[in-house]
Amino acid sequence: MRFSFVKVIILIVLIAVLIKQIYFLSTSNIFGQKDLIAFWSGVQAFISKTNPYASLDLFNIQKEIYPAIENVKWFLNPAWALPFLTPFFYHSF
Numbered sequence: 001m002r003f004s005f006v007k008v009i010i011l012i013v014l015i016a017v018l019i020k021q022i023y024f025l026s027t028s029n030i031f032g033q034k035d036l037i038a039f040w041s042g043v044q045a046f047i048s049k050t051n052p053y054a055s056l057d058l059f060n061i062q063k064e065i066y067p068a069i070e071n072v073k074w075f076l077n078p079a080w081a082l083p084f085l086t087p088f089f090y091h092s093f
Contacts, residue, residue, distance in 0.1 A: 037062055042075025043089035046082045 041061040045052040052058070052075050059072040077085075 037066060037069075038073040038075050039077075039085060040065075040089045041073070042077070043082065043085050045075075046086065047090065052079075052082065 038058075041058045042052040044061050045054075045057050050057045055072045055074070058075060059069075062069050062073060
């Protein structure tokens with residue numbers, strides 16, 4: 001099977017875009033850091049039968065895995081989302 005010149009160029013461009021996106025996501029302070037810790041601590045509070053919306057409970061859970069944290073990252077999703085999120089965030093770090 002022979003690749004045409006256009007297909008090779010498209011493949012190179014796609015690989016370059018993928019590498020750029022991976023680099024951007026790995027060096028950015030925006031994507032995922034706040035969401036992951038908020039979701040994970042909310043599910044951990046739900047599993048341990050504490051309030052996933054209480055700032056002190058969330059802060060204590062977040063402080064265990066991320067000691068340098070200064071402000072609580074809120075779990076702002078509705079309560080019905082917790083059972084759906086539990087399988088993804090059940091395990092501890």
